[in-house]
Amino acid sequence: MAVRLFLCSVRTGDPAVGKTALAQIFRSDGAHFQKNYTLTTGVDLVVKTLPVPDTGDSVELFIFDSAGKELFSEMLDKLWESPNVLCLVYDVTNEQSFLNCSKWLEKARSQVPGTSLPAGVLVGNKTDLVSRRVVEAAQAQEWALGQGLECFETSVKEMENYEAPFQCLARQFHQLYREKLEVFHALA
Amino acid sequence: MRKVDLCLSSEGTEVILATSSDEKHPPENIIDGNPETFWTTTGMFPQEFIICFHKRVRIERLVIQSCFVRTLQIEKSTSKEPDSFEQWIERDLVHTEGQLQNEEIMANDGHATYLRFIITSAFDHFASVYSISAEGIAVSNLS
Numbered sequence: 340m341a342v343r344l345f346l347c348s349v350r351t352g353d354p355a356v357g358k359t360a361l362a363q364i365f366r367s368d369g370a371h372f373q374k375n376y377t378l379t380t381g382v383d384l385v386v387k388t389l390p391v392p393d394t395g396d397s398v399e400l401f402i403f404d405s406a407g408k409e410l411f412s413e414m415l416d417k418l419w420e421s422p423n424v425l426c427l428v429y430d431v432t433n434e435q436s437f438l439n440c441s442k443w444l445e446k447a448r449s450q451v452p453g454t455s456l457p458a459g460v461l462v463g464n465k466t467d468l469v470s471r472r473v474v475e476a477a478q479a480q481e482w483a484l485g486q487g488l489e490c491f492e493t494s495v496k497e498m499e500n501y502e503a504p505f506q507c508l509a510r511q512f513h514q515l516y517r518e519k520l521e522v523f524h525a526l527a
Numbered sequence: 528m529r530k531v532d533l534c535l536s537s538e539g540t541e542v543i544l545a546t547s548s549d550e551k552h553p554p555e556n557i558i559d560g561n562p563e564t565f566w567t568t569t570g571m572f573p574q575e576f577i578i579c580f581h582k583r584v585r586i587e588r589l590v591i592q593s594c595f596v597r598t599l600q601i602e603k604s605t606s607k608e609p610d611s612f613e614q615w616i617e618r619d620l621v622h623t624e625g626q627l628q629n630e631e632i633m634a635n636d637g638h639a640t641y642l643r644f645i646i647t648s649a650f651d652h653f654a655s656v657y658s659i660s661a662e663g664i665a666v667s668n669l670s
């Protein structure tokens with residue numbers, strides 16, 4: 340294995356959109372090494388290794404989950420100090436949870452010091468509730484594009500597409516690493 | 528006694544631990560005397576590495592060349608084994624676009640057998656260290 344990157348991601352979004360469910364299913368598919376820590380503060384940590392296709396490299400993904408309202412507790416403030424990628428989750432049957440994403444994003448970005456903004460993904464969950472859908476994929480896509488986020492739709496209940504957002508985070512992070520190596524080489 | 532750069536693999540110095548490593552950019556690059564090569568961090572901070580001199584040295588001046596390092600803590604030990612580290616120096620570095628960080632530190636009480644460098648935070652997702660030189664004298668052998 341050429342390089343193993345360590346990626347720390349915080350999941351945010353409105354309560355009850357399925358953040359916990361998404362991490363649970365991602366953790367429990369059993370294909371790779373995985374661990375589950377529960378930190379004393381009630382923040383959940385999921386660790387998983389994802390190979391980056393065609394590179395021989397891998398990304399160790401640390402995903403911090405937090406119960407909705409406590410998101411910006413002191414503990415998480417600390418985490419935000421080191422740059423992260425972001426996993427922003429909303430519920431496709433709940434328009435407010437989608438509208439609030441810009442608030443979450445702004446808050447997250449304001450916490451990150453230094454020069455680079457965190458990359459990230461936007462995840463619309465609960466696509467199985469077809470008749471109750473109010474947020475269209477195109478609408479989410481358009482907003483995400485404007486924010487530099489990649490956009491996904493999932494149904495944790497139907498176990499649909501749940502790995503794609505995480506693989507995307509790993510790929511984005513690996514890409515950031517490659518870009519930084521270019522910078523480091525250029526400065527040498 | 529002759530003043531030398533103590534942080535060179537050609538002087539017998541070694542990096543005995545680093546929390547990150549990309550096999551293309553190993554920590555040995557920090558002490559290989561080549562300013563073109565570097566060690567890079569591969570994830571979350573803090574990140575650290577430990578330099579072993581394999582002898583007792585007294586350091587007078589440190590120069591660290593790096594990129595995107597924000598806060599750096601340096602601890603030192605005078606033991607035979609890499610333990611009993613004590614806090615020595617702490618620096619907040621600045622980042623200038625398109626330039627390497629070149630941090631020069633005049634050292635007091637520079638007696639050491641090991642140095643431990645801890646990058647506690649960075650200006651980016653990743654940081655790199657190109658070289659560390661420690662000007663000083665070799666005091667005695669460990670035995």
Ligand SMILES: Nc1nc2c(ncn2[C@@H]2O[C@H](COP(=O)(O)OP(=O)(O)OP(=O)(O)O)[C@@H](O)[C@H]2O)c(=O)[nH]1
Nearest residue numbers: 353354355356357358359360406407465494495496
């Ligand atoms: N129909 C459907 N329900 C889902 C899906 N994902 C999660 N849920 C349900 O949505 C509810 C909330 O899920 P959680 O994972 O607890 O949501 P959360 O975002 O972690 O909520 P907080 O911890 O309060 O922030 C639960 O009752 C889940 O069973 C899905 O894909 N489809």
